[in-house]
Every structure is written in structure tokens, then in C-alpha cells.
Amino acid sequence: MxxxxxxxxxxxxxxxxxxxxxxxxxxxxxxLVIFHNARLGRVMALDGVVQTTEADEFIYHEMLAHVPLFAxxxxxxxxxxxxxxxxxxxxxxxxxxxxxxxxxxxRAVVDMALEYLPNHSAGAYEDxxxxxxxxxxxxxxxxxxxxxxxxxxxxTDPIGPGEVLFxxxxxxxxxxxxxAGGILVAQNGVxxxxxDELQHTACRMHAHFTDTAxxxxxxxxxxxxxxxxxxxxxxxxxxxxPQATLQARFDKSGLNTRYYNPAIHQASFALPQYMLDSLxxxx
Amino acid sequence: xxxxxxxxxxxxxxxAATFQALVAEYGSPLLVFNPAxxxxxxxxxxNALPGVGLYYAVKAHPNAHIVRTLDExxxxxxxxxxxxxxxxxxxxxxxxxTIHTHPVKKDREIRDALRFGATTFVVxxxxxxxxxxxxxxxxxxxxRISFRSDHAAVDLSRKFGCGLDEVSGMVASAQRHxxxxxxxxxxxxxxxxxxxxxxxxxxxxGELMLTTSQTTNAPLSTLDIxxxxxxxxxxxxxxxxxxxxxxRKMLAALPDDWHLLAEPGRFLVAPAVxxxxxxxxxxxxxxxxxxxxxxxxxxxxxxxxFDHAEYPLQVLKTGDTRxxxxxxxxxxxxxxxxxxxxxxxxxxxxLVIGRQMGAYTAATRTRFNSLPDAxxxxxxx
Numbered sequence: 001m002x003x004x005x006x007x008x009x010x011x012x013x014x015x016x017x018x019x020x021x022x023x024x025x026x027x028x029x030x031x032l033v034i035f036h037n038a039r040l041g042r043v044m045a046l047d048g049v050v051q052t053t054e055a056d057e058f059i060y061h062e063m064l065a066h067v068p069l070f071a072x073x074x075x076x077x078x079x080x081x082x083x084x085x086x087x088x089x090x091x092x093x094x095x096x097x098x099x100x101x102x103x104x105x106x107r108a109v110v111d112m113a114l115e116y117l118p119n120h121s122a123g124a125y126e127d128x129x130x131x132x133x134x135x136x137x138x139x140x141x142x143x144x145x146x147x148x149x150x151x152x153x154x155x156t157d158p159i160g161p162g163e164v165l166f167x168x169x170x171x172x173x174x175x176x177x178x179x180a181g182g183i184l185v186a187q188n189g190v191x192x193x194x195x196d197e198l199q200h201t202a203c204r205m206h207a208h209f210t211d212t213a214x215x216x217x218x219x220x221x222x223x224x225x226x227x228x229x230x231x232x233x234x235x236x237x238x239x240x241x242p243q244a245t246l247q248a249r250f251d252k253s254g255l256n257t258r259y260y261n262p263a264i265h266q267a268s269f270a271l272p273q274y275m276l277d278s279l280x281x282x283x
Numbered sequence: 284x285x286x287x288x289x290x291x292x293x294x295x296x297x298x299a300a301t302f303q304a305l306v307a308e309y310g311s312p313l314l315v316f317n318p319a320x321x322x323x324x325x326x327x328x329x330n331a332l333p334g335v336g337l338y339y340a341v342k343a344h345p346n347a348h349i350v351r352t353l354d355e356x357x358x359x360x361x362x363x364x365x366x367x368x369x370x371x372x373x374x375x376x377x378x379x380x381t382i383h384t385h386p387v388k389k390d391r392e393i394r395d396a397l398r399f400g401a402t403t404f405v406v407x408x409x410x411x412x413x414x415x416x417x418x419x420x421x422x423x424x425x426x427r428i429s430f431r432s433d434h435a436a437v438d439l440s441r442k443f444g445c446g447l448d449e450v451s452g453m454v455a456s457a458q459r460h461x462x463x464x465x466x467x468x469x470x471x472x473x474x475x476x477x478x479x480x481x482x483x484x485x486x487x488x489g490e491l492m493l494t495t496s497q498t499t500n501a502p503l504s505t506l507d508i509x510x511x512x513x514x515x516x517x518x519x520x521x522x523x524x525x526x527x528x529x530x531r532k533m534l535a536a537l538p539d540d541w542h543l544l545a546e547p548g549r550f551l552v553a554p555a556v557x558x559x560x561x562x563x564x565x566x567x568x569x570x571x572x573x574x575x576x577x578x579x580x581x582x583x584x585x586x587x588x589f590d591h592a593e594y595p596l597q598v599l600k601t602g603d604t605r606x607x608x609x610x611x612x613x614x615x616x617x618x619x620x621x622x623x624x625x626x627x628x629x630x631x632x633x634l635v636i637g638r639q640m641g642a643y644t645a646a647t648r649t650r651f652n653s654l655p656d657a658x659x660x661x662x663x664x
């Protein structure tokens with residue numbers, strides 16, 4: 001294989017040159033590939049769809065981790081569902097949280113990422129604050145006795161193994177695992193190409209959170225412009241956290257970021273009109 | 284009832300020894316795959332249909348050796364089931380080289396196909412189109428048109444396909460739902476003796492695509508001419524280039540920017556597989572010689588029931604012939620491969636060879652009587 005051709009859409013596709021193939025596996029009806037591309041660094045693709053690349057993963061991980069954590073301001077316990085590549089864990093652990101529980105369905109994903117995508121976790125799996133659970137994310141939130149201040153769903157797309165993490169049952173069960181005023185965030189696809197996904201999530205989350213919203217950021221290798229992130233909380237004020245408050249928290253954290261900053265944080269909740277039109281009538 | 288079946292009596296020098304050596308090594312019954320024959324068929328058809336992408340109909344013979352041989356030639360694949368996609372996945376064939384052609388699908392099958400990477404789907408009615416609307420941003424649709432052929436051994440336009448007069452309504456409905464119909468497909472039937480229906484179908488679909496494209500801002504640009512290319516069951520030497528000449532002429536007149544594809548199965552794989560069975564018993568009843576073989580219509584010869592095929596048969600000895608019947612191994616009286624045929628007297632242990640047995644043979648065999656399947660033997664280098 002000299003090129004990786006993405007197979008998401010019938011009439012459009014992205015083609016990536018494979019400069020070195022590190023890993024390819026086709027067990028369990030899943031096709032996982034990790035390769036090096038000259039421009040993007042290491043690229044991981046599952047079932048013909050790019051999941052993450054070293055060059056632009058920071059946009060995705062910073063926005064899905066720092067937006068809820070800085071908005072919350074004093075999250076002690078965080079739950080990550082999925083995220084086996086370790087990038088989300090790395091960003092969450094940069095905050096002074098007490099404990100992070102990560103639920104990954106397949107230990108092999110973590111091992112594979114440690115071996116072939118070591119820059120994603122950057123040592124995060126060694127952190128004593130981590131509790132790694134190998135389990136089905138849906139099962140975990142259904143049975144969990146613990147509560148979390150922030151839950152981050154770092155899943156694959158709804159067509160594929162992540163399907164159940166886009167169901168109303170999941171949002172309901174995850175809500176039950178949140179502390180009062182806690183926040184659930186979740187990756188929600190590229191609305192320009194998948195407008196239905198935005199509508200479905202809005203309807204399904206709306207039943208369980210008093211405040212349901214989306215924010216977005218453009219991740220270059222997710223073709224189609226802005227990626228949307230779903231936001232759900234029963235504390236409406238968190239989404240309206242003043243920029244000065246965010247700035248104070250950000251300054252205090254001492255974090256160096258490459259995409260996130262408090263101005264981007266606030267601006268990211270402003271949605272383009274085509275997304276607002278898709279969402280019209282869903283609340 | 285006289286049989287039109289082709290019977291070959293005797294063997295070319297060295298031929299009998301080759302078959303006997305295979306049975307000595309692998310046992311009996313066998314299905315022997317010759318990849319060189321498959322490669323030859325693929326090249327013949329590609330050359331006869333320049334500019335047409337060939338998508339092997341995996342259902343004709345869903346076998347990994349066959350698929351791998353075609354993969355190496357750059358073939359595409361026509362899949363109609365999850366099992367077909369699983370096999371392609373195991374062989375590391377990416378979904379973008381496949382089309383999903385079953386006109387009736389469950390939602391789970393659509394999702395699995397998308398996950399596998401197949402984005403081309405076939406529909407023939409508004410209900411099926413509606414099933415794909417949730418995936419409208421990802422899929423490209425081919426509308427399957429029904430053309431009844433008087434010259435096909437198997438009519439594939441009775442069960443599936445919509446009329447030409449329904450196309451404009453379906454295209455308009457698709458546009459309202461924001462889903463893209465990218466073109467038309469048809470199946471003139473299987474084992475066609477002439478290209479007449481093929482030619483008529485290309486002409487009518489081409490005209491309709493052009494007129495529809497003029498009235499819509501979503502042009503139709505893909506034409507899938509299906510399969511139907513004949514296997515040489517009469518061993519008479521079918522010239523596929525000759526057969527395809529009128530198709531080529533018709534296809535050449537279509538716009539240069541259209542995408543053309545075909546779904547050959549039988550033509551590619553039929554001559555690439557040979558059945559070897561062994562006489563396990565014999566008896567003379569009412570003046571007719573009955574020979575009981577270790578493979579039959581519930582096994583490799585199932586295509587005689589499901590596919591209406593009459594495979595050419597060969598015995599390796601020569602001599603005076605007698606009225607004979609070749610029967611399969613099950614207890615069922617319909618398990619008869621051939622009757623009213625003239626054969627030299629065979630002995631227990633003699634081999635009976637079935638030619639042109641690559642398509643819809645092993646694919647449709649049953650588990651009846653719990654008899655073992657004919658072993659598949661790869662006779663490549």
C-alpha cells in the first residue's frame with residue numbers, strides 16, 4: 001500500500017501518501033493503519049477514516065479538554081470515554097485534577113498507540129492520577145457508582161464502533177455520572193458533511209441537560225471545515241463564563257497551548273449560520 | 284428427453300495423469316482452480332470493453348484465492364452481502380474498490396457497508412431510496428433498471444429493477460431528499476447468447492441519462508452495464524471480443540466524462556475451475572449404466588438446479604459407449620448430474636471431469652446428507 005485513500009464519501013476523497021507503514025491490522029472486522037506522512041507526521045486511520053494525525057491532533061485535543069475544564073474551573077475528577085491514543089489524557093492531566101478515569105474498550109488500542117503514537121500520550125499513561133479501565137464505555141457509565149465533574153467522549157464516528165456513544169441512552173447514563181453542574185463534551189463530526197449528526201445529538205442531549213450547545217474548531221484532516229463538539233450541562237452559567245475569568249484561570253495554569261486560548265474558547269461557541277439552520281427546531 | 288450437454292470422451296496426452304495425480308495428492312471430489320485461466324478471462328474482457336471498470340461479482344464464487352488473483356489484476360469487486368465484505372476485509376482490499384449491489388438492504392447492512400468503505404449502492408424503488416436518506420452525504424446511488432431479455436438463461440429483471448418511466452420521478456424525489464443518484468445500472472440476465480439486450484439497455488439508459496441530466500442540476504454520469512457475459516458451456520469457443528463489439532460501439536458514443544462499469548462473474552471464473560469426481564459405485568438397471576459419483580447436485584453441481592447450467596463433462600477413457608446416467612452421492616433421486624448420455628463403460632475409481640465449473644457451483648452447494656464439500660485446490664504456480 002503506497003497511499004491511504006479515505007473512504008467516507010462517494011464523490012470526494014482525501015488521499016494520503018504513505019511514507020512509512022508502521023502498523024496494519026485487519027482483525028475483528030476492523031481495519032487499523034498507522035503510517036507516516038511527510039506533512040502530517042504519524043497518521044492513524046480506522047476502517048478507512050483518519051482518526052488522528054500528529055500534525056493537527058492538538059486542535060482537537062486542546063479544544064475537547066481545555067474548554068470544559070477551564071469553564072468548570074475546579075474539576076477534580078474527569079472521565080474520558082475512548083481516547084485510546086492518549087492525546088486527550090495528556091491534555092487533561094495538564095490540569096491540577098485529582099483523578100482521571102479513562103475507559104477504553106480495547107487494551108490493544110492503548111498498547112498500539114504507546115508503541116506507534118508515543119507523542120500523543122507523551123508519558124501520560126504513567127501518571128499516578130490515571131485509572132485506566134478496559135471496558136465498554138456504555139457499560140461503564142450505566143454501572144458506574146462514581147461521579148465526575150467533566151466527562152469527555154473521545155469516540156470514533158457514529159457509523160462504526162462508536163455508534164452507541166451517540167445514543168440517547170448514553171447521554172442519559174453519562175448525565176447520571178456527572179456531579180451537580182458537571183459538563184459532558186463529545187466529538188460530534190463535521191457538520192458541513194454530516195448535518196444530521198448535529199441534529200440527532202441536539203435532540204438526544206436536550207432531553208437530559210438544561211443547557212445543550214455546540215462549539216467548533218477546524219481540524220484540517222477532518223475534511224469539511226469545522227468539527228463540532230457537543231456540550232451538555234445543567235449549569236447554564238458555565239457556558240457563559242466571562243473571558244476575564246477564563247483568562248485568569250488560563251494564566252494561573254501556566255499552560256502553553258497551540259490552539260486554545262480564552263478568546264478562542266468564547267468565540268468557538270459562535271456557530272456559522274449553516275449550523276444554526278441545521279439546529280433550528282431541535283430545542 | 285435428449286440432452287444438449289457437451290460430453291468429451293477421452294483425454295489429451297498427459298491430461299489423465301494430471302487429474303489422477305491431483306486426486307492421489309488431495310483426494311476426491313475436488314474443485315481445481317487454475318489462476319492462469321482467470322487471468323486470461325480478465326484480460327480478454329478488459330480488452331473487449333476498454334474504459335469499463337470491471338467489478339467481479341463475488342457471489343459467483345466467493346473464494347479467497349479467486350478474489351486475490353483478481354485483486355492482483357486491479358479488479359474491482361461487486362459485493363451483495365456482509366460475508367462478501369468480510370472476505371475482502373481479510374484480504375486487505377479497500378472498500379473504495381467495491382460497489383454494494385443488492386437492491387434490498389437492512390439498515391445494519393448499509394451501515395456495515397459504509398464502515399467497510401463501500402459508498403456506491405443500488406436501489407430500484409422509493410422505499411429503498413428512503414433507507415439511504417440518513418446517509419445521503421456519504422453515498423452515491425445507482426438506480427437499477429429492468430430489461431427483460433429473451434436470450435438469457437437466467438432472467439434477472441423479474442425480481443429487481445424499475446421501469447425506465449420511473450426514473451425521472453425517482454431522480455426528482457432523490458433531489459428533494461438531498462441524495463445523489465449518480466447513474467443507472469441494469470442486469471440483462473445471465474449467460475446471454477447475444478448482446479442484443481445489452482445494446483438496447485445501453486442505448487435506452489444512455490438516452491435517459493442525457494435527458495435527465497438536462498433537467499436537473501445533479502447530472503447522472505455513471506452507467507453500470509451489469510454482467511451476463513456468457514461462459515462457454517458448449518465448449519464451442521465463444522469469442523468475447525466479437526460478442527462485445529456492438530457494446531463497444533454503443534459505449535463509445537456516450538460522453539467521455541461518464542464512468543462506466545460492469546459486474547462480470549460467470550464469464551471470468553467459469554473456465555478457471557474444473558471439478559473432479561470419482562465413480563464410487565455402478566449398477567446396470569434396465570439396460571442403462573448407473574454410475575454413482577462422490578459429488579452431485581447438492582454439492583459442486585448445485586448450479587444445475589439453481590443456475591440452470593449444464594456443465595460439459597469429460598471421461599478419460601475411450602471405447603464403445605452405452606446409455607448411461609451419472610448420479611450424485613446423496614440418497615435423493617433428483618441428485619442426478621446427467622442422464623440419456625452415451626459413455627464408455629466406467630469402473631469404480633474412474634474419474635469424471637466437470638468443465639467450466641467456476642461460477643455458481645460451490646457458491647450454492649448445500650449441506651444435505653452431511654457430505655463433505657469438494658476440496659478447493661489452487662493449481663497455480
